[in-house]
Amino acid sequence: MKVGRNDPCPCGSGKKYKQCCLKAKQEMSLQYKILLGAGGVILVICMILLISSIRNFDGGPVNRVWSEEHQHWHYN
Numbered sequence: 658m659k660v661g662r663n664d665p666c667p668c669g670s671g672k673k674y675k676q677c678c679l680k681a682k683q684e685m686s687l688q689y690k691i692l693l694g695a696g697g698v699i700l701v702i703c704m705i706l707l708i709s710s711i712r713n714f715d716g717g718p719v720n721r722v723w724s725e726e727h728q729h730w731h732y733n
Contacts, residue, residue, distance in 0.1 A: 660667055666677035721730040 660674050662673070662675040662679060664674050666672050666674045668678055670677050720733050722733060723729075724731050
């Protein structure tokens with residue numbers, strides 16, 4: 658059975674459903690939407706940072722030059 662907005666709340670508080678449990682349900686839904694949106698933004702930022710770090714990777718250690726003569730890395 659569906660509870661209408663103006664019906665007494667089934668929790669037994671004596672209030673109308675719209676002023677009791679429906680209001681709490683809508684507030685919780687808004688909190689989940691905000692949390693989901695923030696998680697999506699964080700995920701996008703992480704992906705951008707990951708992609709940019711992969712593009713900047715040159716395969717060798719930073720500030721070093723490979724010496725063919727000595728067969729090891731030298732600092733610049």
